[in-house]
Amino acid sequence: MANEVKEITKRDVNFAKWYTDVIKKADLVDYSSVKGSMIIRPYGYAIWENMQSILDKEFKKLGHENVQMPMFIPESLLNVEKEHVKGFAPEVAWITHGGSEKLEERMCVRPTSEVLFCDHFEKIIKSYRDLPKLYNQWCTICRWEKTTRPFLRSREILWQEGHTMHATAEEAIEETLRMLKVYEDFQRNVLALPVIVGKKTDKEKFAGAEASYTLEAMMYDGVALQNGTSHYFGNHFAEAFNIKFLNKDNKMEAPYQTSWGVTTRMIGAIIMTHGDDNGLVLPPNIAPYKTIIIPIGKDESVNEKCNELMCDLLDKNISCKIDLSDKTPGFKFADAEVKGYPVRIEVGQRDLANGLVTLARRDTFEKIQVKVEDVVSEIDKLLKEIQDNLYDRALKRRDSMIYEANTFDEFINIAMNKPGFIKINWCGDVACENKIKDECGFKSRCLIEDEEITGSCCCCGKEAKHRIYFGRQY
Amino acid sequence: MANEVKEITKRDVNFAKWYTDVIKKADLVDYSSVKGSMIIRPYGYAIWENMQSILDKEFKKLGHENVQMPMFIPESLLNVEKEHVKGFAPEVAWITHGGSEKLEERMCVRPTSEVLFCDHFEKIIKSYRDLPKLYNQWCTICRWEKTTRPFLRSREILWQEGHTMHATAEEAIEETLRMLKVYEDFQRNVLALPVIVGKKTDKEKFAGAEASYTLEAMMYDGVALQNGTSHYFGNHFAEAFNIKFLNKDNKMEAPYQTSWGVTTRMIGAIIMTHGDDNGLVLPPNIAPYKTIIIPIGKDESVNEKCNELMCDLLDKNISCKIDLSDKTPGFKFADAEVKGYPVRIEVGQRDLANGLVTLARRDTFEKIQVKVEDVVSEIDKLLKEIQDNLYDRALKRRDSMIYEANTFDEFINIAMNKPGFIKINWCGDVACENKIKDECGFKSRCLIEDEEITGSCCCCGKEAKHRIYFGRQY
Numbered sequence: 003m004a005n006e007v008k009e010i011t012k013r014d015v016n017f018a019k020w021y022t023d024v025i026k027k028a029d030l031v032d033y034s035s036v037k038g039s040m041i042i043r044p045y046g047y048a049i050w051e052n053m054q055s056i057l058d059k060e061f062k063k064l065g066h067e068n069v070q071m072p073m074f075i076p077e078s079l080l081n082v083e084k085e086h087v088k089g090f091a092p093e094v095a096w097i098t099h100g101g102s103e104k105l106e107e108r109m110c111v112r113p114t115s116e117v118l119f120c121d122h123f124e125k126i127i128k129s130y131r132d133l134p135k136l137y138n139q140w141c142t143i144c145r146w147e148k149t150t151r152p153f154l155r156s157r158e159i160l161w162q163e164g165h166t167m168h169a170t171a172e173e174a175i176e177e178t179l180r181m182l183k184v185y186e187d188f189q190r191n192v193l194a195l196p197v198i199v200g201k202k203t204d205k206e207k208f209a210g211a212e213a214s215y216t217l218e219a220m221m222y223d224g225v226a227l228q229n230g231t232s233h234y235f236g237n238h239f240a241e242a243f244n245i246k247f248l249n250k251d252n253k254m255e256a257p258y259q260t261s262w263g264v265t266t267r268m269i270g271a272i273i274m275t276h277g278d279d280n281g282l283v284l285p286p287n288i289a290p291y292k293t294i295i296i297p298i299g300k301d302e303s304v305n306e307k308c309n310e311l312m313c314d315l316l317d318k319n320i321s322c323k324i325d326l327s328d329k330t331p332g333f334k335f336a337d338a339e340v341k342g343y344p345v346r347i348e349v350g351q352r353d354l355a356n357g358l359v360t361l362a363r364r365d366t367f368e369k370i371q372v373k374v375e376d377v378v379s380e381i382d383k384l385l386k387e388i389q390d391n392l393y394d395r396a397l398k399r400r401d402s403m404i405y406e407a408n409t410f411d412e413f414i415n416i417a418m419n420k421p422g423f424i425k426i427n428w429c430g431d432v433a434c435e436n437k438i439k440d441e442c443g444f445k446s447r448c449l450i451e452d453e454e455i456t457g458s459c460c461c462c463g464k465e466a467k468h469r470i471y472f473g474r475q476y
Numbered sequence: 477m478a479n480e481v482k483e484i485t486k487r488d489v490n491f492a493k494w495y496t497d498v499i500k501k502a503d504l505v506d507y508s509s510v511k512g513s514m515i516i517r518p519y520g521y522a523i524w525e526n527m528q529s530i531l532d533k534e535f536k537k538l539g540h541e542n543v544q545m546p547m548f549i550p551e552s553l554l555n556v557e558k559e560h561v562k563g564f565a566p567e568v569a570w571i572t573h574g575g576s577e578k579l580e581e582r583m584c585v586r587p588t589s590e591v592l593f594c595d596h597f598e599k600i601i602k603s604y605r606d607l608p609k610l611y612n613q614w615c616t617i618c619r620w621e622k623t624t625r626p627f628l629r630s631r632e633i634l635w636q637e638g639h640t641m642h643a644t645a646e647e648a649i650e651e652t653l654r655m656l657k658v659y660e661d662f663q664r665n666v667l668a669l670p671v672i673v674g675k676k677t678d679k680e681k682f683a684g685a686e687a688s689y690t691l692e693a694m695m696y697d698g699v700a701l702q703n704g705t706s707h708y709f710g711n712h713f714a715e716a717f718n719i720k721f722l723n724k725d726n727k728m729e730a731p732y733q734t735s736w737g738v739t740t741r742m743i744g745a746i747i748m749t750h751g752d753d754n755g756l757v758l759p760p761n762i763a764p765y766k767t768i769i770i771p772i773g774k775d776e777s778v779n780e781k782c783n784e785l786m787c788d789l790l791d792k793n794i795s796c797k798i799d800l801s802d803k804t805p806g807f808k809f810a811d812a813e814v815k816g817y818p819v820r821i822e823v824g825q826r827d828l829a830n831g832l833v834t835l836a837r838r839d840t841f842e843k844i845q846v847k848v849e850d851v852v853s854e855i856d857k858l859l860k861e862i863q864d865n866l867y868d869r870a871l872k873r874r875d876s877m878i879y880e881a882n883t884f885d886e887f888i889n890i891a892m893n894k895p896g897f898i899k900i901n902w903c904g905d906v907a908c909e910n911k912i913k914d915e916c917g918f919k920s921r922c923l924i925e926d927e928e929i930t931g932s933c934c935c936c937g938k939e940a941k942h943r944i945y946f947g948r949q950y
Contacts, residue, residue: 032596034595035553044543068518069518070521072508072632096574099569099572100569101620111547158548
């Protein structure tokens with residue numbers, strides 16, 4: 003039976019195994035007969051629905067509109083922008099037949115939709131009055147990965163992709179950074195994820211972009227997870243697709259473009275940042291159920307009190323579930339821990355006789371007894387504390403795993419011995435970036451904008467032009 | 477410029493052309509470079525989002541959970557259920573290559589997901605305690621159609637597909653009919669669509685189903701639109717996929733299955749049922765904006781009043797938009813009609829001086845002047861009236877286009893001369909069903925359950941076993 007994980011592997015023993023144990027045992031995901039694709043089960047999908055609903059509201063507040071583009075891209079359309087096709091052609095799935103007939107031109111399943119949006123923008127953008135166009139799409143994309151891992155790297159990816167067109171470069175750059183900030187705030191405030199935000203190097207930027215910005219989260223094992231990107235394209239694509247508008251000076255001009263996206267990968271980031279040996283730990287602000295009520299014993303008064311508490315919580319918009327299965331309380335406690343409900347509410351007859359129930363925090367395992375009449379207000383307070391604690395804990399751990407290297411030897415020494423990110427001075431030369439990658443597999447994460455550059459390149463000793471993070475990546 | 481429809485073709489002159497003019501001019505859809513696929517533009521997608529949000533709540537109220545299955549099906553998996561593969565293999569898109577490598581086994585893009593759900597159910601259903609499983613999925617599917625038409629028939633279809641498993645046949649049949657009723661109520665109360673609901677004949681049922689139920693809407697031109705289906709599978713699929721559970725009698729048994737779905741086709745049904753020569757007419761309960769405010773003149777007091785009205789309407793949860801473009805009022809009125817906003821609010825200085833604004837109903841074009849302080853309550857009343865009127869009007873038209881035929885000659889005579897549905901007595905023999913189809917292209921729509929069967933088969937004269945509708949179909 004595919005679904006039985008008897009015991010979760012310890013996080014410090016085998017992190018990769020721990021990860022797959024948790025996602026299976028918490029019923030987030032199942033494997034399927036379709037190689038490289040995963041099944042997102044109800045509990046996992048509910049997390050994604052919460053992410054969608056919160057982000058969608060933010061996008062719309064800023065004037066973005068949802069649309070739906072085709073899921074297929076004819077080969078000739080993919081070929082229009084040279085850098086872009088070079089980046090994506092090696093990893094697309096090709097459709098060659100419809101029914102029993104061979105297609106005249108093969109099509110790929112979209113790996114991303116820049117060319118589809120451009121094909122449409124060419125028809126609908128004629129004047130500065132048509133700008134900006136602020137579009138977003140929730141959909142599935144496909145990249146034919148060789149090695150896959152649920153949520154982190156798979157052949158099918160659920161995501162949103164924003165695509166916008168602007169009358170000026172300044173506006174487009176502003177939009178690129180504005181959406182990066184929306185992601186940063188969401189990950190910080192809702193997912194409790196500390197992220198390092200910055201610009202990618204030319205080597206690592208999106209195929210066809212002028213500038214790519216990234217959100218880099220550090221997982222428990224010190225490995226980086228690129229957890230969202232925002233790109234500025236200038237007007238390269240617009241020119242390749244012959245998109246022109248009449249600007250305010252009555253001249254034809256190619257508009258300026260952005261795209262930005264986040265995926266179900268964020269679920270992976272939550273698991274690998276907050277989870278522990280007992281399973282999933284969900285930040286209250288994204289949990290499908292913030293609380294779970296567990297009745298102890300079969301007394302009618304216990305069940306009644308459970309129902310009452312649930313109504314009180316729901317009244318205050320605190321999501322809640324009662325575990326009414328015929329399992330033992332011990333089994334239910336463990337299951338509630340595996341699934342990462344932020345607060346467990348234990349309701350037993352003996353406690354009730356004294357007017358009390360017991361609350362258990364998932365993040366610290368701390369148990370507190372509270373008066374029945376204070377449950378809702380206590381939980382409200384606890385949820386905020388848990389949300390903050392998860393962020394602080396993750397931030398502290400991350401910061402303790404960021405190192406600084408001044409020489410290449412120092413770099414390699416840290417890279418080989420200490421998990422985490424390494425911060426260096428860099429001359430900006432791709433040769434140095436490649437040398438590090440070839441030697442130890444660390445890739446550049448992003449440039450650091452707010453630190454002074456003094457000293458020489460960690461790699462070649464020439465004058466440094468940037469401060470930059472390196473790390474291993476998922 | 478692909479987007480310019482100068483004038484909408486008259487509905488009675490060329491209905492097909494009228495339809496495509498309306499969807500283009502109302503900015504619902506655009507064509508793309510991807511043959512057979514459409515682009516759903518923001519205004520069209522907002523209608524779909526409303527449909528999703530209302531239906532999703534209904535599904536969840538009834539205990540359904542959303543999941544996400546793979547979008548690809550390996551050929552061997554599609555082949556497991558014989559009837560099913562026969563029905564779908566001719567119209568799937570085949571993926572043969574990932575990047576530059578040929579796949580060992582080709583995969584199709586899901587045309588529907590029964591086999592994917594079964595593959596998963598086999599792993600997670602072991603005992604009656606695991607039942608029912610009530611799953612739903614919002615996704616895109618692909619059927620390689622030769623002739624396509626926006627919303628009605630396209631290679632990519634946005635839809636939801638419910639897939640459920642039950643411990644008994646009775647429960648599964650109940651679920652099949654329950655979801656059919658959810659669709660019927662939704663189409664009646666939200667989309668203002670009268671639908672005929674009934675069972676498909678064996679010839680027309682879903683590939684692999686034991687019984688298929690359908691919702692048949694009649695378009696303005698008398699042609700039928702199958703606007704949703706609900707299927708009962710018995711346990712054919714479960715047996716083919718070796719899905720077994722331990723029942724309450726401690727015996728292994730194959731569970732009983734349903735599936736049900738509706739698509740963006742419902743948007744096509746709204747257009748072709750309610751639309752008129754001036755464009756789209758949206759039922760208030762599904763319109764992205766129930767009202768549009770059009771300021772007349774550039775006076776500051778007019779703009780202020782428009783903003784005030786908008787706030788008042790939004791306070792009462794009546795969605796609202798102000799047209800602030802630099803076009804003339806005449807242009808704005810026409811555009812508001814094309815887009816089908818249920819109520820147009822005209823705010824002009826002269827009216828305001830008398831404490832009045834003008835409301836225009838989209839369904840009847842009736843204009844009424846109301847006191848400024850009564851606008852919200854009047855609109856609230858109007859919206860209900862418009863919703864009811866659209867339904868009543870469609871029902872009346874439909875009923876006036878349903879005919880009865882007692883002989884084959886009578887049938888053909890009506891079929892050739894009068895658009896609409898034809899009701900007949902039928903012996904139940906597929907030969908008669910085929911004869912009608914071959915002679916005039918009418919297909920059986922669904923069996924009529926609530927009418928007494930007296931007389932003989934309209935086709936062969938033998939004893940009738942059913943009452944049944946026939947019609948042309950989209």
